[in-house]
Amino acid sequence: MSGSVGVVKTQFFTLKEEFFFESGRVLSSVTVAYETYGKLNEARDNAILVCHALTGNAHAAGFNREDDQRPGWWDSMIGPGKAFDTDKYFVISSNFLGSCFGTTGPSSVDPQTKKRYGLKFPVVTVRDMVKLQKKLIDHLGIEVLHSVAGGSMGGMQALEWGATFPYATKSIIPIAASAAVTPMAIAFNAIAKFAIMKDPNWRGGDYYDDVAPLDGLAIARMAGHITYMSDASFHSKFGRRYATFEGIYDFKGLFEVENYLRYNGYKFTEFYDPNTYLYVLKAMDIFELAYGRNGxxxxxxxxxxxxxxxxxxxxxxxxxxQTEELVTLMKEIGNEPRWENIESDYGHDAFLLEFEAQTEIIKNFLSEV
Amino acid sequence: MSGSVGVVKTQFFTLKEEFFFESGRVLSSVTVAYETYGKLNEARDNAILVCHALTGNAHAAGFNREDDQRPGWWDSMIGPGKAFDTDKYFVISSNFLGSCFGTTGPSSVDPQTKKRYGLKFPVVTVRDMVKLQKKLIDHLGIEVLHSVAGGSMGGMQALEWGATFPYATKSIIPIAASAAVTPMAIAFNAIAKFAIMKDPNWRGGDYYDDVAPLDGLAIARMAGHITYMSDASFHSKFGRRYATFEGIYDFKGLFEVENYLRYNGYKFTEFYDPNTYLYVLKAMDIFELAYGRNGxxxxxxxxxxxxxxxxxxxxxxxxxxQTEELVTLMKEIGNEPRWENIESDYGHDAFLLEFEAQTEIIKNFLSEV
Incomplete structure (x- = not known):
């Protein structure tokens, strides 16, 4: 039996000290937005950190208001009886560093200039994100996490946790992730970057007092959408259906798949900041677990x-x-990772959709940790 | 032994009558640019038509001038001793209808208004292209072709030739093609379309007296480039190499793959017309061999x-x-198509690169026809 964590308030924690980025840059003030679900036990050893993907936020489960239409992004996985069972575990979800949903990022106001950072914000890395998460865990009085889990860029964070703070988490669950994206993924992200930066409204990132580069951001999101699906899911979701009332020989007539991309591309511009998108793409591209670690x-x-x-x-x-290579290497050095390759047509999106298959695997793993 | 066809001049043929498009639209004047290689024999039965891909032209082999740096787009396949052996065959290559390299298209001047057509040009289909090619063949006094061959959208034309003019060609060779593109291909093309049409310089297609939407066209081309390669070819060509002198923590630092996409994207804008790109993408998207033919x-x-x-x-x-499905269906209805699935890491680009493997297969096939 599984249920909802109900109504949850997003909380905020501001560091008492400055934050040092991997790049060597320093910010005097950093705030992190987070939510928690379930209860921390007396031993303080039942906490699980979940990490969100590229454009996610701290709101992973439940509802922020009674009248919310949609629950958090991983609600099917977090709650009483679910994969991350809030009857057993204290689940923490934080918005990562550099994002635009409450944690300090390029769209935040620089306390010194009273203006938004924009491109003055330091380049953020997955290691920076993980470092800030560790500070939040310290703040919550947790020494050792039961697990760190996440999908996509959330999975990269989980993996990085394993290498940076192995003593602070009993386990990691990287889902639909890898130790570095492929050059093809970088190419997709390049389309997105150029689309934003070539939009005249981008103005070198200094658009906050005027119209934002919405067309560029919409096109960027469309390019992303392709990578989240698969050849098979494009077939089953859209096929070659032409949009009703459009003429095949009309220059502007559209297929349903084109309508869908356009709609979702512009929908995205209603809640996401273009500069932030550039920063998070960069973080994804430059993440390499091996970097500075001798391979x-x-x-x-x-x-x-x-x-x-x-x-x-x-x-x-x-x-x-990519994961097969990691698992093979880990076995060579005496680790015994578990790897499940789930049969799915959903493409990359599967980590958000295939919750039944994931639930069983994760529940078993967490109880064995 | 194989050689070059040498220096070749592009020729032009203007229809004596109006041209009726599949859409029902009519143009009073249509010109087609073409080249020929080898000699038409007395029986006039050794002619092969090669059809170009999305952004190609009539210049398939040899050089247009003595000092040309690069030969035609399929020079490795057309010439003495090559796959399309000009010692045996008379090879014809024409720029397809709606393109911008000599054949009438959106960037051509409308003789009635003395202005470029732009979006007033009719939507062009693969069937329209094939119809115009047939008129060129008629003009050259050829009743039956030995073969019609092409890769990518050229392969779609070859396939359409088989269904529209089965009595006028002894054989067809569709390469890296299908009876309709996948919805995922339409999605990629949508990125390209929106990138051009959202560039403020596009101005509803009316940019010919001013700056063209070069940024939009460059981004469109970058999206195309991804589909021409493969995960494996991205790995072998670029890997995750960061461009020298760029800093990983610099906001504007680029990977080599990003540099490559940008360079080629803008290179493309030096010779290709943005409206034309929109038209040829549309032709690719809406092509369906089955359309109007009862499935x-x-x-x-x-x-x-x-x-x-x-x-x-x-x-x-x-x-x-996709080809496997076609071949299976054709066998069910008593046809005996040959199908070769060549092992290659080059992705879609392989039809331009894997010339050795193709040469043997095509030579054998042509001699058996």
């Missing part, structure tokens, strides 16, 4: 936590062969 | 010419399973 094998030696990897057969953004 | 099976019944299909294992723009 991937040595980086993986750092991971002493138990690891469960989940991939999806039709995911071409984070193809399963 | 695919009945459409395939029309094809009485011998057929050789070639696909490439890593091509995700025209995945081999």
């Amino acid at each position: 991937l094998k040595d980086a993986l030696r750092l991971i002493t936590s138990k690891a469960l990897f989940i991939t999806f057969t039709s995911d071409f953004l984070f193809p399963p062969y | 695919l099976k009945d459409a395939l019944r029309l094809i009485t010419s011998k057929a050789l299909f070639i696909t490439f294992t890593s091509d995700f723009l025209f995945p081999p399973y």
Whole structure:
């Protein structure tokens, strides 16, 4: 039996000290937005951190208001009786550093200038995100997490947790992720970047007092959407259906798939900041678990936590062969990671949709940790 | 032994009558640019038509001037001793209807208004292209072609030739093509379309007296480039190499793959017309061999010419399973098509690069026709 965590308030924690970025840059003030579900036990050892993907936020489960139409982004996985069972675990979800949903990022106001940072914001890395999450965990009085889990860029964070803070988490669950994106993923992100930066309204990132580069951001999101799906899911969701009332020989007539991309592209511009999108794409592109660690094998030696990897057969953004390589390397150095490659046509989106298959695997793993 | 066809002049043929488009629209004057290689024999039965892809032109082989740096787009396949052996065959290559390299298209001047057509140009279909090619063949005094061949959208034309003019060609060779693009291909093309049409310089297609939408066209081309490659070719060509002198923590630092896409995207804007790109994408999207023919099976019944299909294992723009479906259907109705699925990591681009493997297959097929 599974239910909802109900109405949840987003909370905020502001660091008491300055924050040092991997790049060497420093910010004097950083705030992190987070939510928690379930109860921390007396031993303070039942906490699980879930990490969100590229454009996600701290609101992973339940509702922020009684009249909310839609629950948090991983509501099917977090709650009483669910994969991350809030009857057993204290689940923490924070908005990552550099995002635009409450945690300090490029669209935040710089307290020194009273203007938004824009491109003055330091380049953010997955390591920076993980460092800030650790500070939040410290603040919450938790020494060792039961697990760190996430899908896509959330999975990259989970993996990075394993290498940076192996003593602070008993396990990691990277889902639909890898130790570095493929060059093809970088190419997709390049389309998105150029679309935003070539929109005349972008103005070098200084658009906050005027019209934002909405067309560029919409096109960027459309390019992203392609990578979240698969050849098979495009077939089953849209096929070659032409939009009703459009003429095939009309220059502006559209297929349903084009309508869908356009609608979702512009929908995205209603709640996401274009500069932030550039920063999070950059963080995704430059993430390399191996960076500064003498290669991937040595980086993986750092991971002493138990690891469960989940991939999806039709995911071409984070193809399963990447995880297979990781798992093979980890076994060579004596680790015993678990890896489940779930058969799915949903492509990369599967980590948000295939919750039944994931639930069983994750529940079993968490109870064995 | 194989050689070059040498220096070749592009020729032009203007229809004596008006041209009726599949859409029902009519143009009073249509010109087609074409080149020929080799000699038409006395029986006039050794002619092969090659059809170009999305952004190609009539210049398929040899050089247009003595000092040309690069030969035509399929020079590795057309010439003495090559796949399309000009010692044996008379090879014809024409720029398709709606393009911008000599054949009438959106960037041509409307003789009635003395202004460029722009969006007043009728939507062009693959069937329109094939109809115009047939008129060129008639003009050249050829009743029956030995073959019609092409890759990508050129392969769609070859396939359409088989269904529209089965009595006028002994064989067809569709390469890296299909009877209709996948919804995922339409999605990629949508990114390209929106990028051009949202560029403020596009001005509803009326940009010919001013700056053209170059940024939009460059981004459109970048999106196309992704579909021409494969996960494997991105790995081998670029890997995750960061461009030298760029800093990983610099906001504007680029990976080599990003540099490449940008360079080629803007290079493309030096010779291709943005409106034309919109028209040819549309032609690619709306092509359906089955359209108006009572479904695919009945459409395939029309094809009485011998057929050789070639696909490439890593091509995700025209995945081999599409051709497998065609071949299976054709066998069900008593046709005996040949199909070769060439092992290649080059993705869709393989039809331009894997010339050795293709040469043997095509030579054998042509000699058996």
